[in-house]
Amino acid sequence: MTDTARPGTGRARRADLGRPFRWLWASTAASNAGDGITRTLLPLLVVTHHPDPAAVAGLTTVNMLPWLLFALPAGVLVDRTDRRRIVLGSNVVRGAALLGAAVVLAGDRPLALLYALAFLLGIAETLADTAAPAMLPRLVDERQLERANGRLSAAQIVLNEMVGPPVAGLLAGLTAVAALAAGGALYAVAALLLLGLAPLAHPGRAVASDGRRGGVLRDVRAGLGFVLGHRTLRLTLAASALYGVVFSATFSMLVLLSDRALGLNGTGYGLLLAAGSLGAVAGSWLAPRAADRLPVVRLARWSLVASGAAYAALGLQRQPVLAALVLAANGVFMTGWNIPVMSLRQRLTPEHLQGRVMSVSRLCSWGSMPVGATLGGLLAEALSVPAVFTVCGTVLAVGALLLLAPLRHDPPAPAAQPVHSDLLDKG
Structure with missing residues (x-):
């Protein structure tokens, strides 16, 4: 495919996404609301009953460890079984x-039980967030x-970042039991809504190159080999x-930059976060329209470069209003990268490898975050908090140009795979 917008996509993008997608969207919305409540509530429970920084940090570690x-x-697993059933x-x-x-936690709240809950939720999230995009x-x-x-990103x-946290705070102010029950109810609603989606035919058992089904390690190697062997996916x-x-x-370091x-103060910091979230919501509306007119790889590359420039600019700001505007712009750029790249990976990946490619993608994105948090703290100690933003933003902009420069054209997608025949009702 040449470096031009894909012909005829505008009409397709304006078409109804269909009843199956609406069921998936509704279920995802309910589970995201549950995520927003639980991710805010669990640290509050730890801080209230175990006010130790190490205990709070340990909760985050335990929750992310399943990834x-x-x-x-x-x-x-996602490539071997019904993905709808997994979600x-x-x-x-x-x-x-929940x-x-x-x-169980209505009375005493032992730290071990809170950690066990966070770990179990992390395992379920790992499975759901791998299967749903696939x-x-x-x-x-x-x-x-x-x-x-x-639409899923919006x-x-x-619900996860803007609605869930304040609702969790309000419910926790009444009683933690109510907040836990509300989160559990939202996940239950998400499961019920997914029943509206017809079961998907088996995606095709993971098979080795000789046609025989392999073990887990063999299938993992097959997924990694596909990603590493595909230049666009690899880069x-x-x-x-x-x-x-x-x-x-x-x-x-954003909370320290804010202070x-x-x-x-705390309210001002919350408004900064809200500005970034509003920008991301706007970006989730703009990115699909930009992808309708621009080559996807070009849109993704320059969105990532622009995000790096925004981070660098944020480190130079001393005016709260300008900082909020920069964060809002960065929210647009973040979704301008995330949505096209997610769609590109889905488009380039054969059906029987969707789960494994998605898992490698999440491992790269989420697995690098503990490293980044550590580096941020070290940079702030060695230089300053604003320098973390200028240095990291510059590295991101330059790194995006270098890594993605070879991708000058949208790669051709594999042979189109028909939408499942049981899901053609657009209702």
Whole structure:
């Protein structure tokens, strides 16, 4: 495909995404609201009953650990079984775990139980967040992937980042039991909504090159080999890992930048975060439309470069209003990278490898974040908090140009795979 916009995609993007996608979107929205509540509530419970910085940090580590331990095996499972069933089961487990925790933790709240809850939720999230994106190419036409991913991204940002946390705070102010029960109920609703989506035909058992089904390690190697052997996937995943480092390094220091450089209190810091989220919501609307007119690789590359420039500019700001505008612009650029690249990976990956490629993608993005947070702290100690943003932003902009320079054209997608025949009702 030449370096021009894909012909005829505008009409496809304006078409109805269909009833199956609406069921998936509704279920994802409910689970994202549950995520927003639980991710805010669990640290509050730890701080209230175990006010030790190490205990709070340990909760985050335990919650993220499943991504490092199980991401690649989760990709194999997603490619071997019904992806709808995996997402549904993950929501059932999360709902039952939180509803059970509302009873068990009504009195004492031992740290070990809170950690066990966080770890269980992390395992379920690893499975659900690997399976759900792998389902999407079977529910919508490949020309509508940016639009579908944009709608899912908007729901995640609004409900997970903007609505869920304040609701969790309000509920926790009444009683932690109510907050836990609300989170559990939302996951239960997410599972029920997914019942509206017809079961997907088996995606095709993971097979080795000789046609025989292999073990988990063999299937993991097959997925890694496909990613490493595909230049576009390999380079965009390297860029995602770099972005994960920069994002976590800067985000871990944002509260200090807000306090020391911008002179904001807690409310001001919350407004800064809200500005970034509003920009990301706008970007989730703009990115699919930009992808309709520009080559995807060009849009993704320059969005990543612009995000790096925004981080660097943020480190130079001393005016809160200008800092908020920069963060809002960066939210647009972040989704201008995430949505096209996610859609590109879905489009380039054969059906039977969708889960494994998605798991490698999440491992690169999420697995690099602890490294970034550590580097952010070291840079702040060695230089200053604003310098973390200018240095990391510059590295991201230059790294994006170098890593993605070889990708001058949108690569051709494999032979189109028809949407599942049981899901053709557009209702």
